[in-house]
Amino acid sequence: MSSGYAFFRKVPAIFDKSMRRVISCFDVIFVLPYPFSDHPSFPEGILRKALELEGFRVGVIETPFWQKKESFEVLGKPKRFFAIISGPVDSVVLNYTSARKRRKEDLYQLNGKAYFHGYPPSIKYKIRPDRTVIVFTNRIKELFHDVPIVIGGLEAALRCFAHYDFQQDKIRRSILLDSRADILVTGMGEKQLVRIARILESGVSINDIILPGTARINNALPEKNGCVELPSFEAVLQDRTKLLEAHLMLEKALLEGKDIVQRHADRYVVQYPVENYNASDLDHIYDQCYTRMHLKGDSYSPALRMNLFSITSHRGCAGGCSFCSIGIHHGKKVISRSMGSIVKEIHSQTRHPQWKGYIADIGGATADMYGNDCKVEGCLKPSCLYPERCRIFSPGKRYMELLRECRKTRGVKKIFLGSGVRYDMLLNDPDLLEEILLYHSGRFLRIAPEHTEETVLNLMRKPSFNVLESFVRLFQSINQKLKRRIELAPYIIVGHPGEKQADVIEMKKKLTSLGLKATRVQIFTPTPGNLSTAMYYARCDSSLKPIPVEKEIVELIKRKKLLASPG
Numbered sequence: 001m002s003s004g005y006a007f008f009r010k011v012p013a014i015f016d017k018s019m020r021r022v023i024s025c026f027d028v029i030f031v032l033p034y035p036f037s038d039h040p041s042f043p044e045g046i047l048r049k050a051l052e053l054e055g056f057r058v059g060v061i062e063t064p065f066w067q068k069k070e071s072f073e074v075l076g077k078p079k080r081f082f083a084i085i086s087g088p089v090d091s092v093v094l095n096y097t098s099a100r101k102r103r104k105e106d107l108y109q110l111n112g113k114a115y116f117h118g119y120p121p122s123i124k125y126k127i128r129p130d131r132t133v134i135v136f137t138n139r140i141k142e143l144f145h146d147v148p149i150v151i152g153g154l155e156a157a158l159r160c161f162a163h164y165d166f167q168q169d170k171i172r173r174s175i176l177l178d179s180r181a182d183i184l185v186t187g188m189g190e191k192q193l194v195r196i197a198r199i200l201e202s203g204v205s206i207n208d209i210i211l212p213g214t215a216r217i218n219n220a221l222p223e224k225n226g227c228v229e230l231p232s233f234e235a236v237l238q239d240r241t242k243l244l245e246a247h248l249m250l251e252k253a254l255l256e257g258k259d260i261v262q263r264h265a266d267r268y269v270v271q272y273p274v275e276n277y278n279a280s281d282l283d284h285i286y287d288q289c290y291t292r293m294h295l296k297g298d299s300y301s302p303a304l305r306m307n308l309f310s311i312t313s314h315r316g317c318a319g320g321c322s323f324c325s326i327g328i329h330h331g332k333k334v335i336s337r338s339m340g341s342i343v344k345e346i347h348s349q350t351r352h353p354q355w356k357g358y359i360a361d362i363g364g365a366t367a368d369m370y371g372n373d374c375k376v377e378g379c380l381k382p383s384c385l386y387p388e389r390c391r392i393f394s395p396g397k398r399y400m401e402l403l404r405e406c407r408k409t410r411g412v413k414k415i416f417l418g419s420g421v422r423y424d425m426l427l428n429d430p431d432l433l434e435e436i437l438l439y440h441s442g443r444f445l446r447i448a449p450e451h452t453e454e455t456v457l458n459l460m461r462k463p464s465f466n467v468l469e470s471f472v473r474l475f476q477s478i479n480q481k482l483k484r485r486i487e488l489a490p491y492i493i494v495g496h497p498g499e500k501q502a503d504v505i506e507m508k509k510k511l512t513s514l515g516l517k518a519t520r521v522q523i524f525t526p527t528p529g530n531l532s533t534a535m536y537y538a539r540c541d542s543s544l545k546p547i548p549v550e551k552e553i554v555e556l557i558k559r560k561k562l563l564a565s566p567g
C-alpha cells in the first residue's frame with residue numbers, strides 16, 4: 001500500500017452530531033479527475049508535498065463519481081479549503097479530437113480507461129467530465145457552500161478570462177464565474193497554495209486574499225493605478241477581433257508584471273502579477289521524496305508510466321510560439337534546477353521497484369533551454385528566439401554539462417530526451433547535437449518545425465524554413481560522421497490560421513526535398529489561452545489584417561493525409 005493511503009488512515013474524520021456532518025481532520029482536500037500521482041512531474045504530487053512540508057494535512061478525492069454529489073463528501077469538510085486540481089491538460093482537449101469527436105481513452109486514467117467501470121461509454125459516465133473544474137466546483141458548492149474552493153491547473157488558468165471553447169464553438173466567460181470558485185491559482189502554484197492555507201489559518205477570510213499568482217472576482221474595478229483592463233467579455237462577444245486584442249494585451253501585461261482586469265457585466269475578473277519562483281524554490285520541492293506511484297494498487301496510468309523516470313529540469317519556455325500556452329501559464333523566463341538537485345533525483349529513482357536504468361527524459365517544455373535563466377528585468381519581448389535569437393539567450397552549454405553529469409550517475413544506462421529539443425538552437429551547438437546523437441537518441445530524433453511556409457511560420461512565431469534546411473544538413477553530416485542511422489521525425493501542424501491549401505502542397509515538396517517524412521502530423525486545435533486560437537477565432541493576424549482560416553474538417557483531414565502520404 002502506498003504512503004498516501006497510510007497517511008489517510010492516520011488522519012480519521014470526526015462525525016459532528018449537531019451538524020450531522022463529517023468534519024474532516026484534513027486541512028485541505030484535493031479533488032482531481034484522474035488517479036493521484038505522487039510524482040514531481042505531476043502538479044498534484046508537487047502541491048501536496050508543498051502543503052505537507054508546511055504542516056498541512058492533505059486528503060485526496062480522486063476520480064469522484066461526479067453524477068452523485070455524495071462522492072465529494074467522503075472525506076468530510078476540510079478545515080481550510082478544497083483544491084480542484086485540473087491537471088496538466090484541459091479536459092476538452094483530453095476528451096475530444098481536433099475533429100470534435102469524443103476520445104475513447106484518457107491517458108491519465110488507469111490503463112487509459114476513460115469511463116467508470118461497469119457503465120456504458122457515454123459522456124455521462126466519463127471519469128473526466130467536460131470542463132471538469134466547473135462540474136467539480138459546482139458539486140462541492142452544493143454540499144459545502146461555506147468552504148473556500150481554490151482552482152488551478154491548465155484548464156483553470158487558461159480559462160481565467162473570456163476565451164474560445166473549440167468544442168462548443170463559442171466564447172465562454174471566465175471560469176471563475178461559471179465555477180463560482182473563490183480563487184484561481186496560476187502557474188504550478190505551490191507557493192500560492194501554501195500562502196492561501198496560511199492566511200486562512202490565521203483567520204482572514206478568503207474574500208480578503210490578494211496574492212501574486214492568483215485571480216479572483218471583484219465587484220468593483222481595482223483602484224490600483226496601472227492595471228491593464230482587457231476588452232470586456234461583452235465586447236469580445238460582439239466583436240471577434242477583441243479576443244485577439246485581449247490576448248495581445250494579456251501577453252504584454254504579464255511581462256510587465258501588472259494587474260490584469262476584465263469586466264463581465266457588473267463584475268471584474270482580476271489577475272494579479274505572477275508569483276516569482278527561483279532555482280532554490282525548485283530544488284527545495286523537487287528534492288523531496290516521491291513514491292512515483294498512484295495512491296492505490298500497483299497499476300499505472302499511461303501518463304504516469306510514460307513519465308515514471310522523467311525529470312523536470314526547468315520551468316518556463318522562452319520560445320513564445322503562438323499556438324502554445326506554456327509561456328502564458330508558466331512564464332517566458334526559464335527557471336532551472338541545480339545540477340546537484342537533478343542528480344539527487346536520479347539517485348532516488350534508482351530505488352524504485354520498476355527502475356531498469358533508463359531515464360525517459362530530462363527537460364522541460366524544451367529540453368535544451370535548461371540553464372538559460374535570464375536575469376534581465378522588464379524585458380517585454382514575447383519570445384527570446386523569434387524573430388531572431390536574443391544575444392543574451394545562449395542555450396545548449398549548460399544542458400550539455402547537465403547531461404554529462406547525469407550520464408556519470410551510477411545505475412544509469414541511457415537517458416532519452418522525451419521532451420524534444422529546439423533544432424534552431426542546436427544549429428549553434430553542433431557539439432551538443434553530436435552528444436545527443438551519440439548518447440541520447442533512439443531510432444528517431446524528434447524536431448518540431450511545425451511548418452515550412454514563411455507566412456504560416458511567421459504567424460506561428462517559428463524560425464524560417466532556411467533554418468530547418470541548415471539544421472538538416474548539419475544533422476546529416478554528424479549522423480554520417482558517427483555512422484549512425486538516426487532519422488529525423490518532424491512534427492507538423494496543418495490547418496494553422498493563415499494556411500492555404502497551396503501551402504500544404506508546397507510543404508510536402510519541401511519536406512520531401514529534405515528527405516523528411518511527415519509521420520507526425522496534427523490538425524491545429526484551438527485551445528484556450530494562446531495567440532493562434534485568438535487568430536483562428538478573429539480570422540486576423542495580430543495586426544488585425546484578415547487571414548484565411550480553414551475550419552472544414554474534411555478539408556483539414558485531406559491536408560493531413562496529403563502530408564502523410566508516401567512520396
Ligand code: SF4
Nearest residue numbers: 374376379384390393
Ligand atoms: S533579455 Fe533576451 S534572453 Fe532575456 S528574457 Fe528578454 S529576450 Fe529573453
